[in-house]
Amino acid sequence: MTKKIFALRIDLESFKGIKKGLPKILDLLKKYRIKASFYIPMGGESNILELIRYRKELSNATERKIKVLSKIEMLRMVLFPKDFVRENQKILRRIILEGHELGIHGWKHRAWTRGLEEININKHLDLAINKYKKIFGVYPDSFAAPAFNTNKKVIEILDRKKILVISDLEGEKPFKIKGTGIINVPITINGENNSPIIEYLATKGCSDNEIINYLKEKIKENKLATIYIHDIYECVNKISLLENLFVFLKKNKIQVKTIRQIAKNENPSN
DSSP states (O other): OOOOEEEEEEEOOOHHIIIIIHHHHHHHHHHTTOOOEEEEOTTOSOOHHHHHHTOSOOSSSOOOOSOOSOHHHHHHHHHSOOOTTGGGHHHHHHHHHTTOEEEEOOSOHHHHHHHTTTSOHHHHHHHHHHHHHHHHSSOOOEEOOGGGOOOHHHHHHHHHTTOOEEOOSOOSSOEEOTTSSOEEOOOOSBOGGGOBHHHHHHHTTOOHHHHHHHHHHHHHHOSEEEEEEETTTHHHHOHHHHHHHHHHHHHTTOEEOOHHHHHHHHOTTO
């Protein structure tokens, strides 16, 4: 019987999500001795000028349809944007201390998703990498593009900056990107337009029981089953569902690895 491998990618994209969702998911991962891959935009929230400049709709991923922020929280973000990396260093360091992967998710999420053709990609990545090194004391070698928004230029720059692992391109298994030292580990279970599968199914009116049953079937079908979630939604509102998923993984002896571990198996020289 072919061994099944599962990976959980968790994108940290908000102050509220890091405060409320990150402790919950870390405690749950610790309880079940599961390691996950976290990715974070190092620049924090967008300021009002960035909100105005990068206001167009996303082109390759669905806008969030589930309300996760109150009007007061949204107003605070506009008027008083927070550096959620610098203000949450203790809990973020816990990710690394407990053996999880922590990669970069660009500099400013909104600028990357809505203005990739306008921004200085090299500068944005330098800002993210340098801040990561300063706070965590190591060089980040793993990257996930906000909203899976990437192109040939991004790949070339990531390769020059010695990024070894990404999780941005479609596929059923890991593969090395031609002409680079980068391994891509795809997200194999997605919703429409690359939306996170749990949130996507919830928007379709599926119950938690229906969602978990769907995930179980997909994990059984795929040799490599990878999903991604967000701090502000699944880690806050669907923590019981995630626990049921972890119980299933343990009960069925499905091997759980980080994105980085999967990439290393694909290319042992990394």
